[in-house]
Amino acid sequence: MKILEHRALRGPNYYSRYRAIFMRLDIEELEERPSDTVPGIVGRLTTLIPSLQEHRCSVGRPGGFLERLERGTWAGHVVEHVVIELQNLIGFSVGYGKTIDSYETGIYNVVYRYRDEACGLAAGVEAVDLVARLFNDEPIDMEPILERLRQVRDDHMLGPSTASIVDAAVRRDIPYTRLSEESSYIQLGHGHRQKRIQATVTCQTDLIGYSIADDKDWTKQILGDAGIPVPQGQVCGSFEEALEAARYIGYPVATKPLIGNHGRGVSTNIEDDHALREAFEIASHRNPSVIVEQYVRGEDHRLLVIDGKLVAAARRRPAHVIGDGATTLQALVERENRDPRRGVGHENLLTQIVLDEQSERMIDQQNLTLQSVIPAGEMVYLKPTANLSTGGTATDVTDDVHPEVKYAAERIARLVGLDIIGIDLLAETLSRPLEEQSAGVVEVNAGPGFRMHISPTHGSGRDVGHHVVDMLFPDPESNARIPIVAVTGTNGKTTTVRLISHLLRHAGRNVGMACTGAIEIDNHVIMRGDYSGPQAAAIVLREPTVETAVLEVARGGIMRRGLGFDECDVGVLLNIASDHLGEHEIHTLDELARCKTVVIDAVSKSGTAVLNADDPRVLAGQEWARGETIFFTMDPDSRPVRQHVREHGMAFTVHNERIVMRQGHVEAEVIPVVDVPITFEGHARFNVANALAASAAAYALGLSIADIQMGLQTFHPSPGQNPGRTNLIEAEGMKVLIDYGHNVPALEALSELVSAIPAGRRIGVASAPGNRRDEDLVSLGTLLARMHDIVYIYETDSRGRPPGEAAGLLRDGAESVAGACRVEIIMEEAQAVDRAFDEASQGDLLVLLIDDIAGAIERFRGRRFSPPAPTASTDAAPIDPIDKAP
Numbered sequence: 001m002k003i004l005e006h007r008a009l010r011g012p013n014y015y016s017r018y019r020a021i022f023m024r025l026d027i028e029e030l031e032e033r034p035s036d037t038v039p040g041i042v043g044r045l046t047t048l049i050p051s052l053q054e055h056r057c058s059v060g061r062p063g064g065f066l067e068r069l070e071r072g073t074w075a076g077h078v079v080e081h082v083v084i085e086l087q088n089l090i091g092f093s094v095g096y097g098k099t100i101d102s103y104e105t106g107i108y109n110v111v112y113r114y115r116d117e118a119c120g121l122a123a124g125v126e127a128v129d130l131v132a133r134l135f136n137d138e139p140i141d142m143e144p145i146l147e148r149l150r151q152v153r154d155d156h157m158l159g160p161s162t163a164s165i166v167d168a169a170v171r172r173d174i175p176y177t178r179l180s181e182e183s184s185y186i187q188l189g190h191g192h193r194q195k196r197i198q199a200t201v202t203c204q205t206d207l208i209g210y211s212i213a214d215d216k217d218w219t220k221q222i223l224g225d226a227g228i229p230v231p232q233g234q235v236c237g238s239f240e241e242a243l244e245a246a247r248y249i250g251y252p253v254a255t256k257p258l259i260g261n262h263g264r265g266v267s268t269n270i271e272d273d274h275a276l277r278e279a280f281e282i283a284s285h286r287n288p289s290v291i292v293e294q295y296v297r298g299e300d301h302r303l304l305v306i307d308g309k310l311v312a313a314a315r316r317r318p319a320h321v322i323g324d325g326a327t328t329l330q331a332l333v334e335r336e337n338r339d340p341r342r343g344v345g346h347e348n349l350l351t352q353i354v355l356d357e358q359s360e361r362m363i364d365q366q367n368l369t370l371q372s373v374i375p376a377g378e379m380v381y382l383k384p385t386a387n388l389s390t391g392g393t394a395t396d397v398t399d400d401v402h403p404e405v406k407y408a409a410e411r412i413a414r415l416v417g418l419d420i421i422g423i424d425l426l427a428e429t430l431s432r433p434l435e436e437q438s439a440g441v442v443e444v445n446a447g448p449g450f451r452m453h454i455s456p457t458h459g460s461g462r463d464v465g466h467h468v469v470d471m472l473f474p475d476p477e478s479n480a481r482i483p484i485v486a487v488t489g490t491n492g493k494t495t496t497v498r499l500i501s502h503l504l505r506h507a508g509r510n511v512g513m514a515c516t517g518a519i520e521i522d523n524h525v526i527m528r529g530d531y532s533g534p535q536a537a538a539i540v541l542r543e544p545t546v547e548t549a550v551l552e553v554a555r556g557g558i559m560r561r562g563l564g565f566d567e568c569d570v571g572v573l574l575n576i577a578s579d580h581l582g583e584h585e586i587h588t589l590d591e592l593a594r595c596k597t598v599v600i601d602a603v604s605k606s607g608t609a610v611l612n613a614d615d616p617r618v619l620a621g622q623e624w625a626r627g628e629t630i631f632f633t634m635d636p637d638s639r640p641v642r643q644h645v646r647e648h649g650m651a652f653t654v655h656n657e658r659i660v661m662r663q664g665h666v667e668a669e670v671i672p673v674v675d676v677p678i679t680f681e682g683h684a685r686f687n688v689a690n691a692l693a694a695s696a697a698a699y700a701l702g703l704s705i706a707d708i709q710m711g712l713q714t715f716h717p718s719p720g721q722n723p724g725r726t727n728l729i730e731a732e733g734m735k736v737l738i739d740y741g742h743n744v745p746a747l748e749a750l751s752e753l754v755s756a757i758p759a760g761r762r763i764g765v766a767s768a769p770g771n772r773r774d775e776d777l778v779s780l781g782t783l784l785a786r787m788h789d790i791v792y793i794y795e796t797d798s799r800g801r802p803p804g805e806a807a808g809l810l811r812d813g814a815e816s817v818a819g820a821c822r823v824e825i826i827m828e829e830a831q832a833v834d835r836a837f838d839e840a841s842q843g844d845l846l847v848l849l850i851d852d853i854a855g856a857i858e859r860f861r862g863r864r865f866s867p868p869a870p871t872a873s874t875d876a877a878p879i880d881p882i883d884k885a886p
Contacts, residue, residue, distance in 0.1 A: 001075060001132045002026045004107070006124060008117045011534060012602040013562035014595050015111040016096065020562075021083075021120045023110040024102070025128065027075040030135055031106035036072030038135055045069070045078075045134060048142050049085050057081070074099075075131055076108030083112050083120075083127035090123075090149045092116060102585060109585060118156040122149055154344070159184055161200050161450035164465030172469060173479045175566060177542065188472065189480025191512065191546035195472040200420050201447040202472060209417035213446040214259055216291055219416065223441055226415050228408065231426075231440045233293025242280045243273060245292040252295040254442075255279040257287035263385030267358065269295055269365075278361060296426040296440040300386035301397070303405075303423040303430075304453055304464060305413040307471035310406045312453035312462040313398045313430055318383040319353045319391030323374025329363070330370040333382070341457075342391075350457065353391035358384055394452035396459030397430055404433040412444065419471060422448025482546060484565055485697055488553040488599045489574025489612075490592075491746045492690045493532070495678065495725045496574060497552045499694040502721065503711035504548050507703050512546035514539070516554070516740070517723060521546060533557030537564025548701065558598050559584035570697045571600040571625070572610040574690070576617040577745035581773060593617040597624040608700035610693055613641045613651070630700060632692035634685065636662075650699075652692045657682060659692060659712070661699065670695060671709045677716040683756040684726060686749035687717070724853045726753065732865045733842030735759065738856065741849050742768055744779050750847075751787045759845035764788035765832045766810070766849040770801035774809055781813025785821040788847065790839060793825045794832035796851065803827075830855065842867050 005024035013020060035041050046052060046066065055065035065081050080097040087094050097112035114120025126145050133140050158166060162184035166176050169188050177187040184199045196203045201210070212218050220230045234245040235258055246253045253276070256266040265286035267279035276292075283290040304312040321332040333353055336342070342350040353359075355370075359382045363369065366380060374380055386392040401409075405427075413421045422445035428437045453462045473480050487497050494515045501513040505523060513520045514536035519527040521543050531539075532554035540549045541564070553563065576593045586592050600609040601624040609625035612618045613633040619640060622629060631651040633641050641651050650663045652670075659670040673679050678687040695708050703711075717726045719738070727738040735757060741750045754762060766784050768777055784791045791814055795807040807825045814823045826832040833856050836846055842865050848856055 001028055001030060001079075001128050003125070003128055006121060007560065008114065008120065009111075009562035010117070011561070011563035011565055012567075012598050014559055014598060015098065015100075015109075016113070017601060018096070018113060020096070020111050021114050021117075021124055023079075023112075023124050023128075024107065025076050025079060025110050026107050028106060030075040030132075033135060034072040034074055035069045035078060035135075038137075041134060042066055042069050045082075048130075048134075048140055049082065049089070051088065052081060052085055055081050055085070074108070075135055076110050078134070079124075079127045079131045080110050080112055082131055083110075083123045086123040086127055086145070086149060087114065087119060089146055090119065090153050092119060092153075103587060116153065116156055119149060119153050122152045156181065158186075159199065159451075160454055161448075161465075162186060162197070164450050164454050164463070165197060165200070165468045166465075168463070168465035168469040169480075171466070172473070173481075174469065174473065175481060177538070179542075187542060188469070190484075190541040191482035191549065192510070192544060193478070193480045193482055194542075194544060195480070197468070197472075199447055200450060200468070202419060202468070204419050204472070205446065206417045206419070209421075210446040212416050213418060213421070213444045216256060216258055216443050219444055220293075220441075222415055223412060223444075226411075228412060228415070229434055229440045231294035231296050231442060233291050236280075236290050236292055237288065239277060239280050242276060242290060242292045246270070246273075246276050249292065249294050253292055254295045255283045256291050256293075256443075257283045258289035258291055260286050263383070263387035263390055266385045267361070268384040275361075275365075282358065293442075294440075296438060296442065298426040298428045298438050298440075301425045301427055301430055302394075302448070302452060303401075303409040303425060304448060304450070305409050305418075305421050305423065306464065306467040307419060308410055308413055309467070310401065310409045311398075311467045312396070312464050313401050314394040314452045314456055315397050315430075316386030316388070316392050316394050316452065318381050318386045319359075320379050320381045320393075321374070323376055323378045323380065325376035326373065328370065329368060329372050329374055329380060332374060332380075333370075350393065351389055351391050353382055355382065388449065388452050393457040396453070396456040396462065398453075398462060401430045402433055405430050408434060412441065416444055418444075418446055420448065420468065421446065482541075483548045483570070483701055484541075484568040485548070485550045485570040485572065485701065486553050486563070486565075486568040486599045486602070487551070487572040487574065487693075487697075488555075488558075488596050489572075489618075490577040490579050490596075490743070491741075491749065492574045492686060492693075493552045493554070494740070495687065495722055496572065496690045496693050496697075497550050498722050498725075499678070499690060499711075499715055500572075500697050501550045502715045503694060503698040503703060503708060504550065504701070506711040506714065507698075507707040510545055510547040511550055512540035512543050512548070513550045515552040534561045534564030541565065553599050555586065555592065555595050556584070558595055559586065563598065563602055565602070567602050567604045567607070568599070569604060569607040570610060570700045571603040571607070572693055572697050573597065573600050573612065573618050573621060574693055575612055575615045575745070576621075577743065578776065579743040579745070579772075581776070583771060589617060593621055594624075597621040600625040603627045608697075610696045610700065612689065612693070613638055613644075614689075628700075630696040632689065632696050634689055634692075636660075650696070652696045652699075654688060654692070659688075659695060661695070661705065668705055670705055671712050676712045678722065678726065680717070680726070680728070680753060680756070684717075684753045686752075687726065719853060719857060724850075726750070727853070727857075728757070729857065729860065731861055732863065733867075734840060734844060734846065734860075734863075734865045736846040736848060736856075736860055738848045738850065738853055742780075743772075744776065744783055747780065747783045747787065747849075751783070754787055754845070754847055757845055760841065760843035761789040762787065762845045762847060763790045763792075763836050763840055764847045764849070765792045765794065765829075765836050766847075767794045767796045767829070768806060768810060769797050769799050770795075770806040771797075771799035772806075777806055777809035778813035778816075781810035781815075781823075782817055783813075784810070785814035785817035785819070785823065788821060790822045790836075791824075792832040792836050793823065794829045795825075795827050796829065834859065837863055837865075841865055 057065035077099045080099045092115035094113040100109040179185045224230045236242040254268040265283040300316045427439035497515040501511045514531040532552040603626040607627035613631040636653040648664045661668045673682045724740045729736045
């Protein structure tokens with residue numbers, strides 16, 4: 001078997017409303033060997049993965065997949081179930097998958113859910129190898145497979161503290177974005193409502209407070225001045241200073257680096273000068289400045305304060321083992337490390353105990369060696385501090401905190417100035433006030449770990465993550481989302497996206513827009529190029545000032561990666577027409593329609609789907625639409641629209657050459673069509689439809705009729721406002737119409753406008769990408785010839801075709817039309833445009849279907865054109881150009 005394509009679909013997609021992995025799999029010779037031809041396959045597979053017994057498959061009951069396996073199914077289907085179960089076996093609960101025949105024999109599209117992208121992809125590779133070995137009766141060892149997948153999991157998963165915050169956000173329907181795969185840098189929410197965290201440090205964490213917590217001496221000074229019990233101490237730069245401080249304070253003492261964390265370099269209960277020298281050297285390796293302070297007898301406690309409130313408390317004990325009277329200390333440590341709860345770093349509930357020089361000193365202080373047999377019940381401490389990161393354990397004591405201790409902890413948070421703070425307190429107990437016992441705050445922590453509170457070794461876990469989310473998003477009704485408008489269809493997407501953005505900006509909203517051409521933030525272009533995919537959506541939604549996102553969604557992005565968001569507030573489906581067929585398993589208009597309906601399927605339950613009621617496939621796609629439905633139509637008497645309106649549904653349509661909104665018995669006039677510049681006084685009917693769609697979307701977002709009217713009459717088809725979309729420019733008695741039309745339906749719509757513009761001759765410059773089907777290119781050439789007197793064909797991206805082939809097919813189509821149209825191939829776009837300029841005379845109309853709009857406009861405005869040749873005039877009504885060049 002061979003994987004041909006393998007990628008993550010990171011949002012709603014053609015195959016699933018949820019994120020999934022897409023695998024295009026060639027099962028090669030196994031196409032002739034279904035599972036019922038492989039002896040013993042069911043028994044062998046269930047021995048390897050017993051939990052496959054739970055898979056229902058299409059049979060609909062546990063064991064259903066195994067029944068299918070027994071009756072006979074293909075290797076691709078087996079891969080689907082194995083990859084799902086491999087993810088379950090490493091802790092990611094998934095259940096959805098499907099295997100779909102392709103248009104090529106032996107090649108299958110396998111789609112399956114994932115929780116972690118890296119693990120989902122790795123599990124797919126392992127599943128293909130496992131199933132190939134299964135069908136070929138080769139040996140399979142499951143443990144190395146699972147170990148490799150666990151390693152991928154551990155390398156990519158969020159730490160427990162960050163994960164607890166993310167999980168709490170998800171429960172509140174707050175979207176999250178991982179901004180770095182290598183760290184716990186997370187964005188919660190979208191646009192101007194977003195908040196960011198780095199582990200347990202938030203975008204609201206005070207920098208001064210963070211600095212105080214990082215400097216133990218500064219911390220002690222602030223707390224001591226405020227009457228908080230802290231151990232007496234001194235910062236020392238040399239051993240001689242440390243020795244003097246220890247003798248002044250009096251043994252026992254503790255040492256720690258001035259700046260540090262996780263208990264690294266800390267030594268406690270130092271009782272003589274020799275031990276002090278060793279401890280000083282350990283601490284000074286971490287930081288040249290070392291604190292020598294009074295050793296406070298008592299148990300180690302961690303108090304967690306979030307947003308000024310104590311939310312959890314834990315008693316911590318350093319890494320230790322308990323003897324059984326028969327086992328050596330070395331063997332006890334090894335046995336403890338075999339506890340499945342222990343892992344490396346923060347990957348598990350507990351951390352492996354690593355014996356280092358601090359451990360050796362602790363063992364020596366207890367007059368033991370690693371070969372000592374520890375008496376039954378005796379506890380041997382192996383670390384000086386109780387940090388979980390060095391193997392310590394924790395017991396939840398949240399319910400045992402005295403009110404005075406609680407007040408002290410919350411006061412400490414205010415004094416230091418941290419929104420999230422971990423307070424390390426040595427005390428005999430938390431159930432009595434601090435002044436009644438031996439107690440002292442030894443340090444405070446910015447960005448404290450939550451692991452000991454989420455999953456303590458003993459006692460109940462505390463859901464501390466939700467306190468962080470509630471602090472960042474205090475409004476319980478807010479889910480930190482901004483309104484998202486997603487626009488798709490075969491033609492008109494970019495114009496509609498730009499028009500919706502214009503309407504919103506005129507109404508006072510800060511808009512982030514992504515379309516074919518650019519990404520704009522509040523009317524500032526920040527990136528140029530084709531941004532109609534999920535990457536562009538992510539860029540817009542990360543922008544901290546954006547209040548509303550308006551996104552163009554193209555077929556390619558849906559098929560390659562899925563949508564760039566999990567749901568939208570308004571989904572607009574403009575039309576379904578032949579374009580890009582034959583790519584990404586989309587071969588028919590019905591398949592293309594299903595692809596486009598992904599956008600309206602992603603509308604939130606409280607959102608709105610805006611649908612073109614004049615397009616039968618769009619109308620049929622209403623079954624996928626979520627939320628409310630608003631129709632737009634050029635036919636006010638359409639039966640489906642009339643019924644929808646009677647049932648108090650909403651529709652935007654044209655009545656008496658006016659754009660109107662209808663609902664029930666209400667008809668509200670928006671604006672006369674002639675007052676909407678992009679309609680060219682109604683001649684550009686396709687832009688009338690785009691204006692209707694944009695009006696419906698804007699109304700769904702809360703804009704008033706007056707807002708929409710003002711926006712429609714101030715949006716012009718100029719290179720500045722709508723570059724490359726029906727830009728009509730005049731200079732020296734010449735008109736140039738620039739448009740991006742690149743398929744037959746788009747040109748059919750454009751031809752109505754072209755024929756309405758008075759002209760001596762109509763001269764076209766056009767091309768089409770090579771990824772169109774042969775018949776599409778020929779049809780496009782035919783239509784170009786019918787629209788123009790002269791056509792200059794150039795070649796854009798050949799998309800895998802030999803140079804000149806796509807241009808040749810366009811020419812073949814054009815030359816098939818009987819008449820006087822002249823056709824020439826000029827391979828380079830700029831040369832073809834210049835050739836058209838050379839040919840044109842005053843009174844001619846140049847129709848440029850090109851990519852380099854700015855370059856063509858610049859060269860056009862510098863031209864001088866000859867007077868017109870004596871030709872017959874047209875009877876078409878004059879249309880004023882939008883842009884008159886000097």
